[in-house]
Structure formats: structure tokens, C-alpha cells
Amino acid sequence: METLILEKTKDTPKVILDSHNNIFLFEYKSLPEDAMSFYKPILNWIELYSESPNKKTVFEFKLEYFNTSTTKQFAKLFLILEKLVPEYDVTIKWYYDKNDLDMKLAGERFNKLLKLNFEFVELN
Amino acid sequence: MDSKLKYSVSLFKAMLKDNLGYIYRGRFTRDISDNILSLTENNLSNQEDSSKMKKRVYLILVEGLQNITRHQDDTDNDSPYTYGMFVIQKTDDKYYITTGNLIYKQNINHIKELIDKINSLEKEELKLYYKKVLEEGTLSEKGGAGLGLIDMAKKSGNKLSYAFKDIDDKYSYFYLHTIPSLKDENVDPQDDKSLNNIVEIHKVLNEQDILMIFNGHFNQESFMHLLASVEGQLHGSAKDKKRMYYIIVEMLQNIVKHGYSPDDTGLGNQGIFFISESKGEYRVATGNYIKNDDIEQFKNKLTYINSIPKNELDKKYGENIFDFEIDDNKKSGLGIIDLRLKSGQKLQFYFDKINDDFSFITLQVIMKI
Numbered sequence: 433m434e435t436l437i438l439e440k441t442k443d444t445p446k447v448i449l450d451s452h453n454n455i456f457l458f459e460y461k462s463l464p465e466d467a468m469s470f471y472k473p474i475l476n477w478i479e480l481y482s483e484s485p486n487k488k489t490v491f492e493f494k495l496e497y498f499n500t501s502t503t504k505q506f507a508k509l510f511l512i513l514e515k516l517v518p519e520y521d522v523t524i525k526w527y528y529d530k531n532d533l534d535m536k537l538a539g540e541r542f543n544k545l546l547k548l549n550f551e552f553v554e555l556n
Numbered sequence: 557m558d559s560k561l562k563y564s565v566s567l568f569k570a571m572l573k574d575n576l577g578y579i580y581r582g583r584f585t586r587d588i589s590d591n592i593l594s595l596t597e598n599n600l601s602n603q604e605d606s607s608k609m610k611k612r613v614y615l616i617l618v619e620g621l622q623n624i625t626r627h628q629d630d631t632d633n634d635s636p637y638t639y640g641m642f643v644i645q646k647t648d649d650k651y652y653i654t655t656g657n658l659i660y661k662q663n664i665n666h667i668k669e670l671i672d673k674i675n676s677l678e679k680e681e682l683k684l685y686y687k688k689v690l691e692e693g694t695l696s697e698k699g700g701a702g703l704g705l706i707d708m709a710k711k712s713g714n715k716l717s718y719a720f721k722d723i724d725d726k727y728s729y730f731y732l733h734t735i736p737s738l739k740d741e742n743v744d745p746q747d748d749k750s751l752n753n754i755v756e757i758h759k760v761l762n763e764q765d766i767l768m769i770f771n772g773h774f775n776q777e778s779f780m781h782l783l784a785s786v787e788g789q790l791h792g793s794a795k796d797k798k799r800m801y802y803i804i805v806e807m808l809q810n811i812v813k814h815g816y817s818p819d820d821t822g823l824g825n826q827g828i829f830f831i832s833e834s835k836g837e838y839r840v841a842t843g844n845y846i847k848n849d850d851i852e853q854f855k856n857k858l859t860y861i862n863s864i865p866k867n868e869l870d871k872k873y874g875e876n877i878f879d880f881e882i883d884d885n886k887k888s889g890l891g892i893i894d895l896r897l898k899s900g901q902k903l904q905f906y907f908d909k910i911n912d913d914f915s916f917i918t919l920q921v922i923m924k925i
Contacts, residue, residue: 442780443776443780463780463783463805463809464776465776465779465809465812465813465885466885467885467888468883468884468885469885497801497802497805499805499806499809500806500888500890500891500894501809501885501888501890501891503877503888503890504877504880504883504888504890507877507878508880511878529798531793531794531795531798532795532798533795533798533799534798534799534802534898535798541870541873541874541877542877544874545874545877545878
């Protein structure tokens with residue numbers, strides 16, 4: 433599968449979706465005006481990936497901020513990944529700054545609402 | 557109406573008549589200055605002025621911001637009423653640019669004499685004077701101070717006006733104000749009332765602990781500049797700052813997405829935003845136009861979300877995350893709930909009817925810290 437890499441901009445994250453090297457990463461900020469358009473190709477990629485996923489998949493979220501319209505797109509993303517469980521091993525690694533309890537809470541909320549394995553990592 | 561909401565509503569009403577208004581009050585850093593410049597530039601390029609005027613305004617801004625940054629550390633006083641201030645306003649045909657900073661009282665006479673001297677010179681004389689000062693370099697201990705003022709006068713094409721306000725035995729507040737002109741009008745600026753207005757506004761900003769006001773066009777770009785300016789501006793704990801940042805993101809993007817622009821310039825939605833930080837609370841208010849046809853629905857939504865008990869808010873949020881019936885590039889069904897969750901308070905709002913087509917909505921969020 434072709435690797436999808438997006439460099440960060442002032443309001444969108446760096447994205448790496450690389451099935452060969454088994455790296456799936458969202459980093460920096462996600463505050464786009466139109467989150468739906470921004471995440472559309474990303475969701476398409478993941479949809480396609482879910483047809484023949486790696487045995488073990490770890491999605492890393494290292495975000496400083498994201499807006500509520502991004503939340504909605506993440507929900508779609510997680511629902512695609514959720515379908516792979518329990519047949520495949522899927523983990524969401526959720527990073528948060530130790531001062532950012534809202535970021536932690538946002539991850540915990542998803543964890544509570546989904547049948548996905550979340551791992552929380554506190555950053556200093 | 558809540559007294560604080562009432563205040564915001566009347567502030568917005570007073571500012572709406574201007575095409576552009578931006579006030580920043582606080583510590584100035586290189587980043588903040590850059591953001592102020594970009595934001596103003598973004599709004600300047602949106603207005604139909606001659607490019608010559610735009611350039612002139614821009615150069616004065618650069619000079620003014622440098623002056624504030626250069627002098628803000630002259631004094632050892634660091635309380636909020638000593639914050640530097642930057643103001644740009646635009647009415648139909650005029651720009652007003654004002655900077656404010658704290659100075660030692662003993663420097664007042666020197667500054668007055670310098671500005672009076674600058675104001676007495678004609679264009680060509682001013683150039684010669686600039687050269688002389690540059691060569692001698694003895695005008696002030698700070699070196700830059702004198703040159704900065706002369707430069708500003710040169711770029712403005714108009715006189716400089718000034719005002720001093722007593723702070724205490726040691727300090728005064730120095731206001732420098734100019735109305736750039738392409739015609740070398742040489743209006744005596746001390747006759748102009750616009751500086752008095754600024755001094756009055758500054759008093760209100762101090763009383764209300766307002767850190768920033770922006771009145772202009774909201775698009776994704778100006779949103780990002782505003783956000784960056786606010787980020788460097790907030791005090792308080794890292795935890796509170798983060799949370800406030802989230803609130804500001806949702807409120808500003810709300811204008812970008814849902815606002816409306818009666819002036820129909822296609823440059824973004826017209827709106828106003830201010831943020832204040834006083835002991836124990838942050839306050840953010842936004843104002844924007846809304847079509848009268850949309851009021852009922854929005855009012856119901858706000859009232860409904862305000863009515864949800866705190867312990868059920870999170871549940872409602874969780875439901876809406878996975879409700880893809882509400883999912884387009886404008887709506888997620890999450891923004892308003894998020895504001896309530898993060899602030900821990902009810903949202904305050906007020907609709908003011910402007911005409912048969914649209915109204916102006918003021919939305920205010922208070923966060924206790």
C-alpha cells in the first residue's frame with residue numbers, strides 16, 4: 433500500500449500512514465476550518481488499509497490541540513479500526529502533556545466509548 | 557441581563573461602527589509583534605485602500621511596535637497597569653495608530669520637546685533633522701528613541717500627537733498617536749479628539765482587565781494569528797491556559813464558520829472578539845452577525861445545552877461524537893457542549909436586532925481560575 437505522508441502546516445498535523453514500516457502517526461495540531469475535507473483522504477487510506485491490515489497496528493496521537501470538528505473525524509477513524517478487533521491487534525497510543533488534562537480526558541472518553549485498546553503516555 | 561454580558565454588548569456596539577479595530581494590551585515579544593503585523597496586514601489587504609496608504613500604515617506599525625518593545629523594559633515596574641498598548645483603528649477613510657508605554661516622569665519634558673520639535677518641521681527639514689540625529693547619535697541615551705519618533709513622523713506624513721497620564725510619583729504613561737495621511741495635511745493633532753478617546757478606552761481596558769480586542773474580518777488566517785497572539789498573552793497556570801486556549805479556538809472558529817458578513821466583501825465574516833483576565837477568571841466574548849432566520853434554532857440550542865446538568869454533559873458529548881447525522885464541514889454538534897464542559901459555566905448570550913435581515917449575537921464564556 434502506498435504510504436501517505438502529510439507535512440504539518442500551521443493548523444493541520446503531520447500525518448504518517450506507512451503500512452510497510454508499520455508507522456501510523458498524527459502529530460502537532462489539528463485546527464482546520466474544514467476538518468471533513470482534510471481527513472477525507474486519511475479516512476479513505478485507513479479504510480483501504482483495514483482490508484488487509486498488519487497483524488499488529490499502533491496508531492500514535494501526539495497532538496497539542498485539536499478542535500471539535502477534528503474530534504468527529506477521529507471518531508470515524510476509530511470506528512474503522514474498531515472493526516479489526518479482536519481479529520487483529522490494534523492499539524491507540526494517546527500522548528498528552530502533563531498540564532493538558534483536557535487532552536487526556538479526550539482520549540479517555542474515546543477509550544470509554546470504543547472497544548479499542550488505548551495506551552496513555554504522559555509527556556513532560 | 558448579567559452586568560458583564562451587558563458590558564460586552566455595549567462595547568461591541570460602540571466598536572461596530574469602525575471598519576477595523578485592534579487593541580493589544582500586555583507584554584510585547586517579537587512573536588506577538590509579528591502576529592499583530594500579520595493580522596493587521598491580513599485585514600489591510602482586505603480593505604480597499606491605495607497600496608501607498610497600506611504601505612504607510614504598515615511601516616508605522618512596525619515602528620510603533622518596535623518603540624513599545626524597546627521601551628517596555630526601561631522601567632522595573634511590571635504590574636498590569638504598566639502594560640504596553642497598541643491600537644489600530646480604521647473608520648471609513650482614516651487610520652488611527654496609537655502606542656502606549658510606561659516611562660519615567662523625568663523623561664516627559666525631553667519627549668515633549670522632541671515631538672514638538674518634530675512637529676514644527678516641514679517634510680524636507682525632517683529628513684535633514686533625521687540625518688543630523690543619525691550622525692550625532694547623541695539625542696537620547698537610548699539612541700533609538702529620538703530616531704524612532706522622527707521616523708514615525710516621516711512615515712506618517714502627519715503630525716504626532718501625545719498624551720501623558722500620571723501613574724504614580726515615579727511613572728507616567730505615554731501615549732503616542734498619529735493619523736497617517738497621504739496629503740501632508742498637517743492637521744494639528746492636538747486638536748483632534750481621537751487620542752482622548754483612546755486614553756478613555758485605555759482606562760476601561762485597565763478597569764476590565766482586557767488583554768485584547770479585535771474587530772474585523774474573521775477567516776482561518778486571522779483566526780490563527782489571533783490565536784497565536786493570545787497564546788503568548790495569557791498568564792495563570794499552564795493548566796488553565798491550555799483550557800482557555802481550547803475555549804478560544806471554538807469561539808473564534810465559530811465566527812469563521814457560522815458568522816455572516818453584511819458588508820459582503822468576501823473577506824471573511826465580520827466579528828469582534830475580546831479576552832480579559834482578572835483575578836480568578838478569564839472572560840472571552842465574541843460578537844458576530846447572524847441571519848434572523850437562524851436565530852430561533854441557535855437560541856434553542858444554547859438554551860438546551862445550558863439546561864443540561866453538568867454531570868450529564870459528558871454523556872451528551874459522547875453521544876454526539878458518534879452521531880454522524882450531524883456532520884458536515886460546519887457542524888459537529890460538539891462545539892457548544894465543549895464550551896460548557898471546559899468553562900464549567902453556562903454560556904451567556906444576547907441577540908440584538910440590526911435590521912430585517914440580520915442580528916448581532918454576543919456570546920460570552922467565563923472560566924473560573
